[in-house]
Amino acid sequence: MATKENGTDGKKPGRVIDGPTNPMVTPLLNDLYQFTMAYAYWKAGKQSARSVFDLYFRKNPFGGEYTIFAGLEECIKFLANFNLTDEEIDFVRDSLPGCEEAFCDYLRGLDCSDIEVYAISEGSVVFPKVPLLRIEGPVAVVQLLETPFLNLINYASLVATNAARHRFVAGKSKLLLEFGARRAQCFCFVYGNIEMEENVIFVGLLLCCYNYGSNVAAGKLFGIPLRGTHSHAFVSSFMSLDEIVDKALRSSDGKSTCEDFVTLVQTCLSKIQSSSSLCGIFSETNQSELAAFTSYALAFPSAFLALVDTYDVMKSGIPNFCAVSLALNELGYKAVGIRLDSGDLAYLSTEARQFFCAIERELNVPDFGKMIITASNDLNEETVDALNKQGHEVDAFGIGTNLVTCYAQAALGCVFKLVEINNQPRIKLSEDVTKVSIPCKKRTYRLFGKEGYPLVDIMTGENEPPPKVGERLLCRHPFNESKWAYVVPQRVEELLKCYWRGNADEAREELEPLKEIRNRCIKQLENMRPDHMRRLNPTPYKVSVSAKLYDFIHFLWLNEAPVGELH
């Protein structure tokens, strides 16, 4: 099955879902109640009742007004591999009190050949209440998809949205590095079925413009460019320059060899110390650190990037780094830059930049001022925003915990609601209006204005005529009578496309390569009206229903509400 083919290199993917069934994938990753319900449906003879469910969320995460949709590919692969083994069926039987043997036969024959899934394309910017997936099929089977689909979409969409927000606050010109492997709530990525996991974890990051990752397995599997340097432990594992035995370093052009790079580094350090505008900033630098940097440069002369805060950034880390970089420079190499992992990142990055520029000026080293400054240390949207406001010289942000755990909001509340059964529309009422579901098998459209921005999403009944370009259309708030608007769309895009229709290959959309999903995401994010995207008090994007659907919702609502109550 395709991994790299379906990865970032943009090649047309094979139809990965036609690959062999993975024995690890099981519909048993499910809430028990999906099976108790399946049994009850089956007992009532209505297991095959044709049902339509919508999967959607009610509120954008992170206090924002947009969400990125991800996780679809996993869902489609789950459908393709849907199968219960005899052993699993035995377990289900034992878990259901009084379970009849004939139900086990029914389970044995289950697959998703009678299921239809319409979905918004992965990587799209999406909004509350609009179905991300519309799943149609025998009610007992569709219910068995609820828990897996919610699981697969919740986190993937959440982390994709988080990554998009990081990109937004960091700005287009900065590098973003994913540093989360040690804090992720998941190890599956490597243990698991790597193809199945592709979208769930890392596409989220990728498609939202992270530039690099630190996770080697992710790099291998999905072609994510890797970045990494060294840790504090590496620095403190050295005692002194005496430890360095092999001191020789070939020059960049391979034409000569410096037999004692250590002495060259020491000479460069003295040069910095004796420079008029640089002296006074530091006296003696830490020798463990200097030894560690020198060793690291000997290992990676063409990719020297040092963590400079093990002892004292300005008094030791920066001068030591500059000494090693200058020595590399004499041999024709160019150091990459530094990483700061503690302290006032705005202040330290500015100081470091000044020091680099002073060296460029004083010691006449071209481009030395352009060293890449990477910042890490529990960064998140707020800290990056605060750094921006304070002013800084950081070129790259390494974000770990806050990216992968979605620390600011660790779950997206997707739900899976019955909207129609046996052609009868169904509504789920609630005292909390935001929890009322929108009934009917629906179509959904995005309407664009003159400037090219999306104006509003609209849901209609399945058989209503689609909105037409240039034609005035009444868009109503689904629940609030007084909220409505006439819209004349300049472009209309139908959002739900068929991604699964039983085993019929021809009739459905191809799963897209990562690169296309990523491009869609970037393009759609750029195409949003800026006031929906700002961090502070963003304007909610409007989600509406057609006049006909509005009337129908309220007709059902009145019919379903308890007698004697006015809703």
Place this chain on the structure above:
Amino acid sequence: MATKENGTDGKKPGRVIDGPTNPMVTPLLNDLYQFTMAYAYWKAGKQSARSVFDLYFRKNPFGGEYTIFAGLEECIKFLANFNLTDEEIDFVRDSLPGCEEAFCDYLRGLDCSDIEVYAISEGSVVFPKVPLLRIEGPVAVVQLLETPFLNLINYASLVATNAARHRFVAGKSKLLLEFGARRAQCFCFVYGNIEMEENVIFVGLLLCCYNYGSNVAAGKLFGIPLRGTHSHAFVSSFMSLDEIVDKALRSSDGKSTCEDFVTLVQTCLSKIQSSSSLCGIFSETNQSELAAFTSYALAFPSAFLALVDTYDVMKSGIPNFCAVSLALNELGYKAVGIRLDSGDLAYLSTEARQFFCAIERELNVPDFGKMIITASNDLNEETVDALNKQGHEVDAFGIGTNLVTCYAQAALGCVFKLVEINNQPRIKLSEDVTKVSIPCKKRTYRLFGKEGYPLVDIMTGENEPPPKVGERLLCRHPFNESKWAYVVPQRVEELLKCYWRGNADEAREELEPLKEIRNRCIKQLENMRPDHMRRLNPTPYKVSVSAKLYDFIHFLWLNEAPVGELH
């Protein structure tokens, strides 16, 4: 390999780590910098330098003063399976600029036969700064363990702690149900190597006294007792009682059959409606709901548990539930209870209980008032606490999102610090005192007082004599000179035990069955002094160092600090 054997049934486990290597497990789940450092160590000829690292956390999660340690078994299994394939080594080579072929040969020969791991027993109550694991071995190899170990321990310990806190706030007599499958940031549980995943995800929950789970795969793999009912969709999938075709129900004793259970239900509903103290609460109940409940009871007459808030709890859900329960009662069955998933759970549970008791009294149905009332709907520590303060009649709490995502704090900040290399103690300084590491290869002890409570944890140098029962001992705060205490322990427990010593089986602790880990956890939690455990302003548990270690820390600190600075 053992799963159930190592599960909750308490059988002595096979030595699961001796099983065949799992091809999915790879040290490539790692930050790139662990490999760049390995290369730099190797280039400097110090890849085999004997190093000691401590894995610990700096702050208890969730605003509390304790943490539950989990994830150890995964780490030990990771060590046992540590192996890089040729393909993976090729990838590492391509990821390291200028990587020499001889380094690849070095990687090819790597295993954990020269690694020693000492750890606190899994399921223990643990505290900041005290090493959970002490890992000793060749520095390049130990660094390759950092990211996987942090990943495996961070989430497992976090979710275990979360579960323990839920038990604490709910009280011992309540049932706790795990409902998180749909919101977990992980699908690996089923896709992954199920044995490797055991501890990571679900032991956390199990060992902290959750009674039931909803996740079927978890139930199958780890023997977690399952609970589940039905969803709102099940209720709204029914229109009317006419849909029910097969209306017959055998009595509980199998001696008779009620040919029309539907009519029996309707009769019972009328009986409730005509009862003097019950009438007036409702007029007409929702017929979809009644049909759904009736159907569900026909499928599970001995395990009838209904979700009663699809329409209106008191006007429809409760009377419908009672009608079906009374009908079941007439056939010798006993309904289990209800689930409330919205609204004021304190109020509704109290009202429901009163209604059940009124039926018990008015209609003379023994034990009807004892129906189990389950509450769900985004529950967390705070909401359970608030319910307790308000007063409620809930018997069981179903907690999903807030349990599995650790929504209140989605990561535990474990770190992995070098404390010694080639017998030289190392310290990591920081302007932030809480970030200063405690140097040296250490032993750690828990000292218990007269009442049996743990009093203090103390770290000593490796070769110091252990604390003795009945002997006065000076316990010092590691960094604060003015904080110290003399302690006379009544019992001393050494915390770190050897769980891995290369391939030498004899010399190390057995991995324990889940049941033992769980029992340890429960016992230790019960044995804590109550003021450490309370939710509001708990007293911090004291963590100390010996006088000798204190002096040594501060000697090193002075030596390492930048010249001219007073720390």
